[in-house]
Amino acid sequence: MNNNIKLKKIGKQTVKLDNPPKIIAAYSIVGPKEGEGPLGSYFDEILNDDLFGKESFEKAESEMLYTAITAAINRGKLKEEDIDYLFAGDLLNQLTSSSFAARELNIPFFGLYGACSTMSESLSIASMMIDGGFANYVVAATSSHFSAAERQFRFPLEYGSQRSPLAQWTVTGAGAMLLGKEGNFPEVTHVTTGVVKDYGVKDANNMGAAMAPAAVDTISMHFKDTGRTPDYYDVIVTGDLGKVGKEITGKLLLEYGYDIRSNYYDCGDMIFDDSIQNTDSGGSGCGCSAVVSTGHFYKKMIRKEIRSMLLISTGALMSTTSSLQGESIPGIAHAVAIEFKD
CATH class of the missing domain: 3.40.47.40 (Stage V sporulation protein AD)
Structure with missing residues (x-):
């Protein structure tokens, strides 16, 4: 060795x-x-x-x-x-x-x-x-x-x-x-890999509540590991929590001592106008954080409207079989720090 x-x-x-x-x-x-x-x-x-x-x-x-x-x-x-x-x-x-x-x-x-x-x-x-x-x-x-x-x-x-x-x-x-490897572009500086969290939520229609604990754990662990605080980032962006999960995440992080409310966004909360488009609690799915990060936020970084972002995509690790068998819904979240440095 x-x-x-x-x-x-x-x-x-x-x-x-x-x-x-x-x-x-x-x-x-x-x-x-x-x-x-x-x-x-x-x-x-x-x-x-x-x-x-x-x-x-x-x-x-x-x-x-x-x-x-x-x-x-x-x-x-x-x-x-x-x-x-x-x-x-x-x-x-x-x-x-x-x-x-x-x-x-x-x-x-x-x-x-x-x-x-x-x-x-x-x-x-x-x-x-x-x-x-x-x-x-x-x-x-x-x-x-x-x-x-x-x-x-x-x-x-x-x-x-x-x-x-x-x-x-x-x-x-x-x-x-x-x-x-080369060029003047936003770069990935840190990766925080999540662990699976399961708080017993069984309602497949309430994905935000199922995934929020994993988001909270990964975000707080990122801050602990790096020594950074929420104000280090221009934006902190979860991927797929929607209105319900976003609210839960913000409140739970306060209990951990992290106030992210001033710069916190959720892709699922942003992508639709729920009042007009009848999307209930907002967007979700693999494509949600994918298109909002590659579309909205990447373009803002290229224009240097924002210089640093913590992206935390969140997932509900369920299947039709596990739901039919009465299993709860485990959640996972992975964080990636993206920064634009001159």
């Missing part, structure tokens, strides 16, 4: 990257409903039809993901053969959206499942891969589709079931980030 190896881990769950990878390009594509929301002007592509010209919603989701990946690569002025690895995931069984998109690409592929936390998960691993010297260019990407997710986790739309006021609307969208 070589005791001279320098560990990049700081604290309990955080890695400080010595060679922070740059996010040299990003691309977001969303469905019509998302395009009509408050953030519509930030998305790179808005579909007129959520079938995207395909035979099924599942095929449409895979095509969205493929489009986001290839567009990010093109935007970075690279070619497919320049990319060393693709990290991607989605909500569908056996990651079919990601796998079927990857089969159209000649790029080594890691399929990831972290439920709605997958964007931060893919970005975390992609960043560590470059920092470790294992790659020059990596793509991190994630997708979800409202109609595909509804019939997998709840009921097909044709069933016409009534939605709970606590429910969230799965975002139809895909986002991709292209990471490299």
